[in-house]
Amino acid sequence: MTFSLSPLPAGRQALPCDRRGEGRSLRLATEVRGISILTFGSQWDKLVRSKSCSVGIYCRRDGYWPSTNRALQFDKRRKGAPVGIKAVRGFNDVLPDEIGKWQYVEKTAREVFEGFGFSEIRIPILEPTELFSRGIGEATDIVEKEMYTFTDRSGNSLTLRPEATASMARAYLEHQLYTFDPVAKLYCIGPMFRYERPQKGRYRQFYQIDAEVFGVENPMADAEVIVMLIYFLKKVGLEKLELQINSLGDRVCRPRYREELKKFFTSKSFQLCEDCQRRLQTNPLRIFDCKVETCQAAIADAPKVSDFICLECQKHFDKVKEYLEMAGLTYILNPRMVRGLDYYTRTAFEVVSYQLGSQNAVTGGGRYDNLFQEIGGLDIPGIGFAIGMERLVSLLPKEKEFVLRPHLFVAALGEGPLKEAYRIINQLHLAEVRAELDYESKSLKSQMRRADKLKARYALILGEEELKKGKAVLRNMETKSQEEIPMANLLETLKSKIL
Numbered sequence: 283m284t285f286s287l288s289p290l291p292a293g294r295q296a297l298p299c300d301r302r303g304e305g306r307s308l309r310l311a312t313e314v315r316g317i318s319i320l321t322f323g324s325q326w327d328k329l330v331r332s333k334s335c336s337v338g339i340y341c342r343r344d345g346y347w348p349s350t351n352r353a354l355q356f357d358k359r360r361k362g363a364p365v366g367i368k369a370v371r372g373f374n375d376v377l378p379d380e381i382g383k384w385q386y387v388e389k390t391a392r393e394v395f396e397g398f399g400f401s402e403i404r405i406p407i408l409e410p411t412e413l414f415s416r417g418i419g420e421a422t423d424i425v426e427k428e429m430y431t432f433t434d435r436s437g438n439s440l441t442l443r444p445e446a447t448a449s450m451a452r453a454y455l456e457h458q459l460y461t462f463d464p465v466a467k468l469y470c471i472g473p474m475f476r477y478e479r480p481q482k483g484r485y486r487q488f489y490q491i492d493a494e495v496f497g498v499e500n501p502m503a504d505a506e507v508i509v510m511l512i513y514f515l516k517k518v519g520l521e522k523l524e525l526q527i528n529s530l531g532d533r534v535c536r537p538r539y540r541e542e543l544k545k546f547f548t549s550k551s552f553q554l555c556e557d558c559q560r561r562l563q564t565n566p567l568r569i570f571d572c573k574v575e576t577c578q579a580a581i582a583d584a585p586k587v588s589d590f591i592c593l594e595c596q597k598h599f600d601k602v603k604e605y606l607e608m609a610g611l612t613y614i615l616n617p618r619m620v621r622g623l624d625y626y627t628r629t630a631f632e633v634v635s636y637q638l639g640s641q642n643a644v645t646g647g648g649r650y651d652n653l654f655q656e657i658g659g660l661d662i663p664g665i666g667f668a669i670g671m672e673r674l675v676s677l678l679p680k681e682k683e684f685v686l687r688p689h690l691f692v693a694a695l696g697e698g699p700l701k702e703a704y705r706i707i708n709q710l711h712l713a714e715v716r717a718e719l720d721y722e723s724k725s726l727k728s729q730m731r732r733a734d735k736l737k738a739r740y741a742l743i744l745g746e747e748e749l750k751k752g753k754a755v756l757r758n759m760e761t762k763s764q765e766e767i768p769m770a771n772l773l774e775t776l777k778s779k780i781l
């Protein structure tokens with residue numbers, strides 16, 4: 283949950299407190315309706331700097347400042363009750379008030395992708411570790427430090443998938459999908475796992491929508507997946523997006539570029555952070571991805587990949603640009619964009635939204651003509667992208683309504699009417715009408731309050747008197763107008779009036 287914070291009240295002392303044994307200091311930020319709000323070191327600094335911020339909070343209700351690791355998580359939905367067992371850090375629940383957005387995005391993805399000739403594939407969440415260490419590359423952030431890897435009871439090293447492309451390629455090879463048609467257009471929706479530092483837009487379990495084309499070397503496929511991606515993002519309602527593209531070269535030209543980069547960054551190594559010192563040895567291209575200020579300064583004059591790519595790669599890239607233009611897409615050439623995974627060759631692209639703060643990439647993708655060989659297969663080219671669901675959902679238009687509202691709330695007053703309400707609600711459910719009932723048959727006022735809270739469009743009120751007359755009252759919850767309707771043929775009448 284989030285709160286708007288104000289600075290530490292005068293005279294308050296910040297006390298050290300430990301969160302789940304992680305040794306961070308907790309401080310009092312503010313009090314909201316008698317609830318004491320505490321915040322942590324880094325957020326506190328932000329708060330002092332900017333005078334306000336919105337962050338995840340831990341708090342106590344009784345105003346007693348904990349001096350040990352006793353801070354309780356405040357859960358708004360449970361009216362301040364302490365949460366017992368909590369979800370693993372970086373793993374999120376998607377609650378019913380959010381799920382409408384997720385379902386809408388997934389449904390639109392299926393419609394759009396299937397229209398472009400793609401078929402869904404479902405792949406396991408767990409794979410042999412080797413698939414990723416070989417496919418993604420040993421010298422990548424993912425394989426070096428972000429994988430959830432463990433040994434199972436039989437001694438096999440397994441990894442929770444950090445991305446889907448390698449698994450999809452494995453499935454394509456394992457089931458010899460190429461014998462049916464060498465060209466496969468596949469998409470997949472599901473959770474990925476990376477041990478990263480959780481923050482806004484970055485989680486340890488996050489969802490991706492992936493689409494891949496296997497078996498086509500032609501740059502037309504590169505343009506086609508980008509066109510599909512942009513069409514999809516616009517269809518779900520995203521605006522102000524920027525498509526950035528680059529060519530990363532291939533096995534022929536990238537080694538020379540890598541060497542040049544290594545030389546260049548070695549001369550600037552005093553400016554590089556610890557991680558980049560390591561990247562300089564293992565994978566100098568990764569330095570471009572570093573957010574540290576001094577590294578960014580070093581990157582400014584680095585040689586550009588566009589000055590090194592070979593004629594074949596240049597021709598391929600020119601064609602991609604031509605096909606994008608033919609499809610009416612505008613793009614920005616970003617020679618500094620490298621993708622985090624080793625397997626990319628030639629075309630790389632990202633779609634960036636400036637609404638997102640520092641985690642601004644909604645989606646990224648590219649061509650990977652070496653991946654299949656790396657995982658021990660045939661020489662098959664591929665191109666695809668992965669969209670981050672959490673980041674995409676956070677960008678959906680605010681005015682669009684995603685919450686599922688009941689069509690009808692059935693309010694019964696008394697035991698006889700409640701039984702009748704049960705009969706009606708069963709019929710409604712079997713007719714797939716979203717309807718809700720108050721099981722306790724409370725006062726009309728409290729039932730109407732609940733109907734309002736659930737945003738029901740209509741309420742059907744059943745009282746003893748009305749039932750005796752063979753009637754019920756149908757109330758339009760928005761206009762508050764109501765009318766009597768006969769109980770005979772009720773289902774038909776309701777359907778015609780409320781659907």
Ligand code: ATP
Pocket residue numbers: 445476478483484485486487488489490621622641643644645646647668669670671672673
């Ligand atoms: P980033 O530079 O943000 O770490 P990445 O290059 O690691 O991204 P990809 O592996 O290309 O990302 O994944 C594609 C998309 O998945 C990203 O553009 C982003 O929207 C999303 N994504 C990646 N990692 C995370 C994460 N830890 N939490 C939430 N979304 C993520």
Ligand code: MG
Pocket residue numbers: 622
């Ligand atoms: Mg990453």
